[in-house]
Amino acid sequence: MTSAAPLSGIRVLDVSSVLSGPLTTMLLADLGAEVIKVEPPLAPDFTRGTGAARNGMTAYFYNTNRGKKAISIDGRHPAGQKILSQLADRSDVLVQNMRPGKATGIGLDPEECLARNPSLVYASISGYGQTGAASGDPVYDYVIQAVTGMVDAQRDPSTGLLDLTRHFPADKITAHTMSEAILAALFARERDEDKRGQHIEVSMHEANLAFMWPDSMMQHSIVGEPDEPGLYPADFYRVYPTLDSAIVIMPLMTPSKSICQAIGRHDLIEGGQYSTLDSSNLHDFQEIIADCVKHWSSDKAIKTFRNHEVPVGEVLSRANIHAHQQAIAQNSILENNDPVIGPIRTARPAWRMGRTSELLHDTAPQFGQHTDSVLSELGYSSDAVAKLRTNGVIA
Template sequence: MRGRGQGPLQGVRILDLTSVLMGPYATQIFADLGADVIKIEGPAGDTTRYLPPGHDPARGGMFLNVNRGKRSLALDLKQPAAREVLLKLAANADVFVHSMRAQAIGRLGLDYKALRAANPRIVYANLYGFGRNGPYRDYPAYDDIVQAASGLVDLQARLSNGVPTYLSTVVADKVAGLTGTYAIIAALFARERTGLGQEIEVPMFETLVSFAMVEHLCGSIFEPPLGPPEYVRATSESRRPYRTSDGYIGVMIYNDKHWRAFFDVLGNPDWSRDPMFASMRSRTENITTVLAKLATVIEGRTTDEWLDLLRKAEIPATQIATLTDLLHDPHLMETGFWEERDTQDGKLRFPGIPTHFSETPGAIGDAGPALGADSRDVLTEGGFTDAEIEALMESGAAIMPKMEEHDGQQ
């Protein structure tokens, strides 16, 4: 497979029993960075497979991207024989990661105790909605649910006339996925020093509360509180892209140096000497008034005029890009961010790996595989004989696609 095994995680083997987006995004990063990720799916496959659009109804665009570079092993884990297959494979794996609730993974007999018995050095990662030691532990969780529970929806309401809204991205899944990635890598690093595997828990809810509170805990870090949990600059109704005379622009005049440079651009008008503009503290205390004044000023010139003036003054500013714009963004094109290739699904465009390693660069593997496309290869590598593999296939404990589908898989 193109790209697999190239990168700083070359040689790491991951058994990936995750679905939808949080876990698959985490393991996509591992695959991009060289790990051998074996995606374990049930007979019906990951539900994300069936999200349109796509030429193949079982391999939609999101699935092709977030599962790139992985191999697919299809097992019916409700069958004891399939469970034994997974435990045998775990003996030579570095990581086992799942995204099931604690009760569900326990019913399958695949909790940490079982995997540790198969391999004491394994890193076992639980990626699920709510921490298992709290009263929410058995609640189902998807991105919308965790956005609502974590305070993000309430924060959005402050910018939309009090109407609760979700962010226009699956931020809970992706932040929790990234958190799972760094936690697993940290555990692998610790194992290199101690020789010990361990269990990791990455609950979406707690992760997103931590994420939201980075800036918003504010005065509530003190006991008794010195103020509510809210960073007022971020929640000000005036914090938004600014209207110019012919469109909109993103501007971030943040520190004292920026404001002095901005006033110089304007010719230091009388209002710029108002004490509320004098310091970070005074601007923050009057943030809505400060930003409202800025909005009025920005309306007086075109977007291009402001971009020219502000960039010369080294004040952060940018045009408002659409996602379509980004497909042809000159910076992304120049850096080679987008990677296009011809596949059985036609020409595909993948977003690139955002990190760069000078000595061990990663590489994007082929698009997400057909369900069970690699079952036979993975089982053979795991030490199963041809007769054992055939028996597993005949019983339905292991699944592979029809021969013509397998032959066409890249």
């Protein structure tokens, strides 16, 4: 194993907030980058006050800012803008998720930053992109779910009722998309003879359109009428209640013979009416499965279907996913001991590299924890720092 993490030596200035930007930069921190998170003195990140907390730190903030430094700078103040500019000039990557044009108001205009620091990778996350009638609209995850087909995809096929996905997939998809783009831009910089960076843009709208398209749009990609309408497999997703919880299986993805054998209905195989599943018989077949499984414990259902090579999973509560046998075997959920929030579980980085050492951060920064040390690195004396604090430029 090599000792250096992949992004060791890369400095990231994080002037983003909430989820899409902070998760982007935490993914970079997990790869070894030094990430400096900026928060205004009077407006800590929204995630610091949202969800379960202990000793003033929330799990939400911890799970999106692990492994970072935190400084508090008022970017509206000229002295604060000077500090942000100095940090941008010393950074390899800058990430912001403000509405188009807003970063200019805190002295971080992308063209000006790149003019001073041509090797900078300046990453802008927006709701709808930099142009178009909606580009300046305020956007949150649920809005993007609505306009990219995600809510429609959650439509109950039996009742027609629409629903949101009850977490924040649009933000997280955007974060992973932007982290990919940043890594590509850093690689392009290394291959450029002048080591030039660039301005890269990812909109939540386009990131989620791209995410939804391969499967969710299979029924809507062909322009005009298709020769074969076919089935949309996810319309037949179903949760099957058991005596003590529930399981999921997918008949379309498994030979029906295996399922019939598992539930002891050999007559269905012999009759042949379910040898091929399509829209004419799939619902009835699911009802047969449901009528059987409701009399079983989940443990019996899991063992029985696995014995017949039927892919199956038990529906776990979020409170218990850390106890799944595979999560334990793979050490997928880490239990860290943060000095503020105390013992806390978090998902480990999903990648495993054969030659490069892992970097598993176990703490998240307190508000403004590293302000003084970062300013000292920029050459500010203790008296200058004290004056900035007195004037409300820093917290």
